[in-house]
Amino acid sequence: MQKLQKEETIALRNKHIGKSCQLFFRKDPLKIVRAKGQYMYDEKDDAFLDCINNVAHVGHCHPKVVQAACEQMSVLNTNNRFLHDNIVLCAKKIASTMPDKLKICFFVNSGSEANDLALRLAQIHTGNRDIIALEHAYHGHLTSLIDISHYKFNLPGGVGQKDHVHVASLPDVYRGKYRDTEYKKDEMGTLYANEVKEICDKIKSDTGKGICAFIAESLISCGGQVIPPQNYFKEVYSHVKAAGGICIADEVQVGFGRVGKYWWAFQKYDVEPDIVTMGKPMGNGHPVACVVTTQEIADSFMKTGVEYFNTYGGNPVSCAVANAVINVIEQENLREHALVVGEYLLDSCHILAKKHKCIGDVRGMGLFVGIDIVQDRETRVPDKELAQYAHHRLREEHILISVDGPHNNIIKIKPPMVFTKENVDEVISTLDRAFKEYRHNNEMYSVNSSKQPKATEVSVKDHRPRKALSETQIKSI
Ligand SMILES: Cc1ncc(COP(=O)(O)O)c(C=O)c1O
The missing domain is CATH 3.40.640.10 (Type I PLP-dependent aspartate aminotransferase-like (Major domain))
Structure with missing residues (x-):
């Protein structure tokens, strides 16, 4: 099969695929060429931790x-x-x-x-x-x-x-x-x-x-x-x-x-x-x-x-x-695994909520979890902008989550069932950083200007591409 450069794929898609079929991350879409377990790999063989793909239930390409x-x-x-x-x-x-x-x-x-x-x-x-x-x-x-x-x-x-x-x-x-x-x-x-x-x-x-x-x-x-x-x-x-x-x-x-x-x-x-x-x-x-x-x-x-x-x-x-x-x-006892890792995920989200007031609610069962992002815990006003920021920021850290719900403020986590506790730790610590950054940037803006920051205006310095896992690492997943 012919291999295309990413730009060529984008050009052909723009030309021939109906515009109603939307891409994730429209401004800089991901080109995924292979996947294994809970990881997806782009054309540069950089890995992305997949927290949203409940279709690849028992792990991609089992x-x-x-x-x-x-x-x-x-x-x-x-x-x-x-x-x-x-x-x-x-x-x-x-x-x-x-x-x-x-x-x-x-x-x-x-x-x-x-x-x-x-x-x-x-x-x-x-x-x-x-x-x-x-x-x-x-x-x-x-x-x-x-x-x-x-x-x-x-x-x-x-x-x-x-x-x-x-x-x-x-x-x-x-x-x-x-x-x-x-x-x-x-x-x-x-x-x-x-x-x-x-x-x-x-x-x-x-x-x-x-x-x-x-x-x-x-x-x-x-x-x-x-x-x-x-x-x-x-x-x-x-x-x-x-x-x-x-x-x-x-x-x-x-x-x-x-x-x-x-x-x-x-x-x-x-x-x-x-x-x-x-x-x-x-x-x-x-x-x-x-x-x-x-x-x-x-x-x-x-x-x-x-x-x-x-x-x-x-x-x-x-x-x-x-x-x-x-x-x-x-x-592979994946139901039991979903129960154990799911509980760990919920507990970790609750601990994160103790640090960040922007988490209004954490709910879920097994590996089906939602984090409700709010502007204010009392009023429960949804914070779509922060949820979007976290979505984009995690992608930069090579972690794929999704945001949904009537107000587009719910961070959804529903990964392949082979997701591990280590994966949970990675997601939670990255969310922790993203929320801190956002708060920090917001404070800077409120001191320097009356204008509120847009998620896309916040510069992201800490971009660390994840490298592809070796075969031995994959086998140990
Ligand atoms: C709850 C629910 N039901 C049905 C469907 C439709 O499934 P499909 O896209 O495989 O046709 C979806 C798809 O997202 C769904 O989320």
Whole structure:
């Protein structure tokens, strides 16, 4: 394959790739040419610590996953209209991690396809159309999902809210509608869940019909690493079921043991969804995803007489990859690892918060953590600028984090599951430095001028490129 200079890659991308496909760090994008474990390497072979890639779940280019893909690719790849062991073994394994009633799998190619099929199943099974989703939620890029993703349809240039879509408040106890300053946790869970009931009641009084489905991530990612109160989903599910709807748990970001204690984040809430969707980590970078549902819902779909055919869904290569990912999670005890390293990460963030008032809240479970950056702890006013500064500053230190949430002030950490305690130390000490620098620069500005500094104006002197790891170092990861 032809190798291009970085400038040539940028020029060709500008010429031929749609501008809506945005790059990280648009002013100085990264060109990544290889990756291993929790590290990504640019064209100069400088390494970047990857704290955001929950797709490369068991580590970038895990040898067992790569081997499974190569071996199956060299023997057979075809559609699932032929009998093949990989698809049935994968379905059996996934079903074994779920509540008993969830045992029927439909294999697809992406999280978006999984959620689209989940909506289709829900509509057919209930005969209803109205969907309840959460504020700031994202469920995928297909038209059906942009329609229910407040994160997208509500943007200034977005398509707006369709009649069949209803948005319930984000159950965020830190900066949501009901806050921990005024209510106890279970009170907030009930108040947020009651909003879903009110929506169900309104749909009934307006249309005379029940609802189709409630869909939510079990821990909410784009909404800002939000951990709903413990009683929230139980109460929501009971309201939704009473209104004739079904409950869809979107585990595309948080599934496959990321939360450590459980395979699936919904299990934390002791609820049984009717449909679970999964994707991203399932293929460790290979496009494979799945919808898991009950016999009754699958039967309703079958009774329509319309065959479900998906050319690539469940092909032998994708299923070999998914099987390998699940095996690696088990063989390398990655759930236990996520639990231990995740706790260490949360503890370290709490210690950092004692030093820096700009940290308003730290929340998370396993290797799914959010740091809420504020201008003021009392008022909880979000500090987008400082979050952006940290984002760029860490990139200069070759650490990749992301910033998200309704106010773009939540530092998100959701690394490959092979992330280590040493990696945590590195991230925390670099954040420590970045926050100190920012405060120092702010003080300088406030003494010398009334103008507030912009993140991009703050000069960064301490640029230390990280060198590529040796093979021995990589093996010890
Ligand atoms: C929660 C959630 N659901 C669904 C999707 C869609 O997955 P994909 O991009 O694989 O289509 C995403 C993607 O970011 C997601 O975050």
